[in-house]
Amino acid sequence: xxxxxxxxxxxxxxxxxxxxxxxxxxxxxxxxxxxxxxxxxxxxxxxxxxxxxxxxxxxxxxxxxxxxxxxxxxxxxxxxxxxxxxxxxxxxxxxxxxxxxxxxxxxxxxxxxxxxxxxxxxxxxxxxxxxxxxxxxxxxxxxxxxxxxxxxxxxxxxxxxxxxxxxxxxxxxxxxxxxxxxxxxxxxxxxxxxxxxxxxxxxxxxxxxxxxxxxxxxxxxxxxxxxxxxxxxxxxxxxxxxxxxxxxxxxxxxxxxxxxxxxxx
Amino acid sequence: xxxxxxxxxxxxxxxxxxxxxxxxxxxxxxxxxxxxxxxxxxxxxxxxxxxxxxxxxxxxxxxxxxxxxxxxxxxxxxxxxxxxxxxxxxxxxxxxxxxxxxxxxxxxxxxxxxxxxxxxxxxxxxxxxxxxxxxxxxxxxxxxxxxxxxxxxxxxxxxxxxxxxxxxxxxxxxxxxxxxxxxxxxxxxxxxxxxxxxxxxxxxxxxxxxxxxxxxxxxxxxx
Numbered sequence: 001x002x003x004x005x006x007x008x009x010x011x012x013x014x015x016x017x018x019x020x021x022x023x024x025x026x027x028x029x030x031x032x033x034x035x036x037x038x039x040x041x042x043x044x045x046x047x048x049x050x051x052x053x054x055x056x057x058x059x060x061x062x063x064x065x066x067x068x069x070x071x072x073x074x075x076x077x078x079x080x081x082x083x084x085x086x087x088x089x090x091x092x093x094x095x096x097x098x099x100x101x102x103x104x105x106x107x108x109x110x111x112x113x114x115x116x117x118x119x120x121x122x123x124x125x126x127x128x129x130x131x132x133x134x135x136x137x138x139x140x141x142x143x144x145x146x147x148x149x150x151x152x153x154x155x156x157x158x159x160x161x162x163x164x165x166x167x168x169x170x171x172x173x174x175x176x177x178x179x180x181x182x183x184x185x186x187x188x189x190x191x192x193x194x195x196x197x198x199x200x201x202x203x204x205x206x207x208x209x210x211x212x213x214x215x216x217x218x219x220x221x222x223x224x225x226x227x228x229x230x231x232x233x234x235x236x237x238x239x240x241x242x243x244x245x246x247x248x249x250x251x252x253x254x255x256x257x258x259x260x261x262x263x264x265x
Numbered sequence: 266x267x268x269x270x271x272x273x274x275x276x277x278x279x280x281x282x283x284x285x286x287x288x289x290x291x292x293x294x295x296x297x298x299x300x301x302x303x304x305x306x307x308x309x310x311x312x313x314x315x316x317x318x319x320x321x322x323x324x325x326x327x328x329x330x331x332x333x334x335x336x337x338x339x340x341x342x343x344x345x346x347x348x349x350x351x352x353x354x355x356x357x358x359x360x361x362x363x364x365x366x367x368x369x370x371x372x373x374x375x376x377x378x379x380x381x382x383x384x385x386x387x388x389x390x391x392x393x394x395x396x397x398x399x400x401x402x403x404x405x406x407x408x409x410x411x412x413x414x415x416x417x418x419x420x421x422x423x424x425x426x427x428x429x430x431x432x433x434x435x436x437x438x439x440x441x442x443x444x445x446x447x448x449x450x451x452x453x454x455x456x457x458x459x460x461x462x463x464x465x466x467x468x469x470x471x472x473x474x475x476x477x478x479x480x481x482x483x484x485x486x487x488x
Contacts, residue, residue: 013455016324017434029367030360033317034288042320044463049431051411051462054404056432162428163421174428193421 001031003038012038016045056162056174157183157232161190161242161258173239175260183232190226192244192255201246201255203228208239237264289356296355299347310347311340314362321366327374335373339366410465414458422446423454430455 006012006028014020015028032038161175179186192201203226204215213234218226226244242258295313298306315336322335343362346352352361415424422444429435435443441451 010452013430013459017431019434026364026367029321029363030357033314033321033363033366034292034359036316039316039320040463042324043316044466045459046320046324047407047466048411048414048459048462050404051407051409052415052427052431054408055411055415056428163425174432191421 001027006031006038012041012045016042016049157181157185158187158189159260161188161260163191163256163258173259173261175258176263177260178263179232179235185229186232186235188228188230188242188258190228190242190244190256190258192226201226201244202252204243204245205230205234206241206243213240235262237262288359292358293355296347296352296358299344300350302348307344310344314343314359315340317359318362318366321363322370325367325370331373335366335369339369342369406469410462410469413465414462417461418454418458423458426451426454427458 001011011020011024011028015025015032020028028038032042157179159175159177201218202215203218205213207213214230216228218228228242239259239261242260244255244258245252246255247253295306295310299310318339319332319336322339323329323332326332326335339362343365346361346365347358352358354361415427418424418427425444426440426446429440430437437448437451440446441448
């Protein structure tokens with residue numbers, strides 16, 4: 001086996017990814033073991049593959065602590081507002097994870113992180129403002145006294161999913177998640193392609209058999225990232241796909257498919 | 266110069282490839298020296314084959330933890346066989362060493378399978394040792410370089426090509442069909458990503474003293 005043949009037939013790539021027939025693999029190894037040039041090529045390919053595997057399997061669970069039980073109408077509203085703030089915060093973190101993973105170089109990632117921290121701070125600030133406003137709302141006469149809160153409200157886990165075209169559920173999905181702890185909500189950060197024209201997005205969660213477990217509608221947004229919060233109870237270990245589509249002129253257009261596997265925690 | 270000099274095959278980029286016959290003659294000479302008890306030849310043998318054996322063992326192992334031990338095993342066994350004159354075709358030493366590397370890995374997993382069956386009957390095996398800090402650092406660095414390569418690609422489609430080819434292990438034809446690509450575009454994306462990764466990888470290994478080093482001071486592969 002010579003280098004002309006190896007280059008013309010992409011042998012080192014096929015070797016690393018296990019695509020060589022057995023006889024050809026043995027021939028290549030007999031050459032490879034004593035060829036520094038091919039060793040360099042194969043080492044780099046294996047390293048690239050490992051790096052991509054790590055990037056593909058990375059996820060950033062952000063567990064939150066337990067909620068204080070609501071005691072009145074005011075605290076229920078407050079809880080919802082806090083939940084919204086927490087989800088916004090979680091989506092920001094998820095967006096940050098995705099951006100830092102695949103879009104920008106390290107310097108840009110640092111900038112993005114700073115920006116996200118600023119946004120997270122803003123979200124916290126908003127939550128504090130809302131809290132203050134709620135405190136100004138007179139409580140009903142029969143309301144129970146407000147419990148001092150020291151913990152975040154919604155236990156949630158955040159994952160950034162990568163879109164995969166043409167891949168069916170269960171076919172070794174790139175996205176694999178493990179939900180640690182006991183979050184009530186699982187938040188997915190989905191990057192969607194920018195599509196001209198307005199229209200609400202429909203997001204659906206399907207299981208391996210294609211059964212729709214949940215669906216919801218989101219109003220359109222200029223952002224190319226969607227945050228989707230799903231009840232943890234809907235996601236026992238198994239294969240799923242999140243599908244984002246847009247309905248326009250009576251037809252549904254799929255914007256992205258995000259197959260993923262939930263590993264047993 | 267007295268006569269014509271055979272340089273071997275000249276390639277488009279000006280490289281010269283040493284002829285196969287020269288390599289065979291070299292290895293035959295190496296085997297002869299080891300058989301005669303030349304200690305320096307054994308050092309030459311280790312230096313010549315260590316990296317190649319490591320790559321083959323790493324490629325054929327399911328995980329990286331036994332790679333170093335298995336490499337030692339391959340090189341020691343190969344030296345023993347050479348010393349005892351068991352290598353019948355000294356000019357095909359590379360094929361012998363590569364074949365031995367595969368056999369040692371297969372044998373390792375065959376034994377491990379038998380051990381797992383015994384463990385299953387006797388009770389839970391002890392937990393594997395957690396990855397050491399250096400391995401974690403290497404993984405992080407690999408991921409960092411991979412991210413950088415991904416970020417430099419032109420489009421999300423190009424990033425998908427890499428993921429589907431290397432991770433999902435889809436066929437090139439299928440990827441091209443699904444993404445509406447020509448084979449030329451596919452090859453170009455893969456080529457560029459590989460070259461870029463290799464550059465960054467070289468920079469990283471240079472910055473870290475040539476990558477991981479084992480006790481003998483020889484370079485350990487970043488896999």
